[in-house]
Amino acid sequence: LGLVGSEMCIRDSSILVKEANVSVLWQNESITSKWNNITNVHEVFGNPTTFTIEAAGDVLKSFTSSGEFWIDGDGVDASQVWELAGVNMSDVSFSGNDTLNAVLKSALMKTNGSMKVTDNLLTGTGEVDLQQLVMEATGTSDITSAIAQALQTLTSLNMTMLLDGTLSNPDFNIKSDLDNKLAKAALSQPVSYTHLRAHETEADL
Numbered sequence: 001l002g003l004v005g006s007e008m009c010i011r012d013s014s015i016l017v018k019e020a021n022v023s024v025l026w027q028n029e030s031i032t033s034k035w036n037n038i039t040n041v042h043e044v045f046g047n048p049t050t051f052t053i054e055a056a057g058d059v060l061k062s063f064t065s066s067g068e069f070w071i072d073g074d075g076v077d078a079s080q081v082w083e084l085a086g087v088n089m090s091d092v093s094f095s096g097n098d099t100l101n102a103v104l105k106s107a108l109m110k111t112n113g114s115m116k117v118t119d120n121l122l123t124g125t126g127e128v129d130l131q132q133l134v135m136e137a138t139g140t141s142d143i144t145s146a147i148a149q150a151l152q153t154l155t156s157l158n159m160t161m162l163l164d165g166t167l168s169n170p171d172f173n174i175k176s177d178l179d180n181k182l183a184k185a186a187l188s189q190p191v192s193y194t195h196l197r198a199h200e201t202e203a204d205l
Helices: 142-151 178-187 190-204
Strands: 002-011 014-026 029-039 049-055 062-072 075-093 100-118 121-139 157-166 170-176
Touching: 100 142, 100 157, 121 142, 142 178
Parallel strands: none
Antiparallel strands: 002 014, 014 029, 029 049, 049 062, 062 075, 075 100, 100 121, 121 157, 157 170
């Protein structure tokens, strides 16, 4: 951890760091950030705390984020944007179902998004794009075997993250195009699709 503060102001019990450069070493990669107007009483000094964060290396590839926040008697007001590109993912389990086992063997991920806080209330969205996707999946029934086969045909996946709630009780939701991709994959595999339809017919009977 490295910290460099260029100027500090103390007024009664109020503290203001006008500028600070912070660097953190994580997994042998340097994450650098620049902060302005760091204070415990924003109302006294009149400016929000602002920051920018950057990193680039073998793990994070390219990461940038910036934002600001203001804390007063009504709560927290803040905003932030971020962008992360070129991250390699590997061996991530996607299913804990006893009849379906799915593992993301490898993928190249990029993501971007933004969030806003107004008097402790959260709103935000983000996009996650997985490319060069390689899935490994197995199923123990006709349906889960067909799903496993479809999963292994995927080469990309897009997800949307939705954020709301409060700072003390945030709520995350994720939507993706997985259903559409699985449906298209099933239709392109007549044997698997026939198994699915036969199973559904038996269940109806």
